[in-house]
Amino acid sequence: MDYAIFKTGGKQYRVKPGDVLDVELLPVEVGDSTAFDEVLAVSDGGEVSFGTPHVAGAKVVAQVQSHYKDKKLMVFKYKAKTRYRVKKGHRQNYTRLVIQDIQAGG
Numbered sequence: 310m311d312y313a314i315f316k317t318g319g320k321q322y323r324v325k326p327g328d329v330l331d332v333e334l335l336p337v338e339v340g341d342s343t344a345f346d347e348v349l350a351v352s353d354g355g356e357v358s359f360g361t362p363h364v365a366g367a368k369v370v371a372q373v374q375s376h377y378k379d380k381k382l383m384v385f386k387y388k389a390k391t392r393y394r395v396k397k398g399h400r401q402n403y404t405r406l407v408i409q410d411i412q413a414g415g
Contacts, residue, residue: 310325310326310351310352310353310410310411310412310413311325311352311353311354311355312324312325312351312352312411313325313348313350313351313352313367313369313411314348314349314350314351315345315347315348315349315369316345316347316349317332317333317335317345317347318332318333319333320332320333321349324369324408324411325408325411326408326409326410326411327407327408328407328408329374329405329406329407329408330371330405330406330407330408331403331404331405331406332403332404332406333401333402333403333404334376334402334403334404335373335404337373337404338373339373339374339375339376340372340373341372341373342370342371342372342373342409343370343371343372343373343406344368344369344370344371345368345369345371346363346367346368347363348360348363348364348367348368348369349362349363349364350364351364351367351411351413353413358413364413364414365414366412366413366414367411367412367413367414368411368412368414369408369410369411369412370408370409370410370411370412371406371407371408371409372406372407372409373404373405373406374405374406374407375404375405376402376403376404376405377402377403377405378400378401378402378403379400379401379402379403380400381398381399381400382398382399382400382401383396383397383398384396384397384398384399385397
């Protein structure tokens with residue numbers, strides 16, 4: 310397989326075997342493998358097959374390398390002339406994956 314486009318966490322990712330990818334936090338232990346079956350497109354030797362909406366039987370197999378938190382983002386709300394100020398911080402949780410295999414299915 311050349312590459313695949315799959316969906317997780319409300320986002321779409323284009324991957325090929327060996328890629329390292331950061332996705333939103335997954336409930337999988339570090340070192341375990343996980344499979345994504347919401348594959349939208351698969352390319353094999355230049356031949357691209359698109360799903361309607363998913364490619365039947367296709368899946369992307371990945372191994373969880375680590376879980377981590379991103380750097381802090383500051384969120385600041387302000388309204389003029391009313392003494393209204395709110396300052397909040399946010400740190401997004403991510404899972405780092407190593408793509409092991411792309412299976413095209415039928």
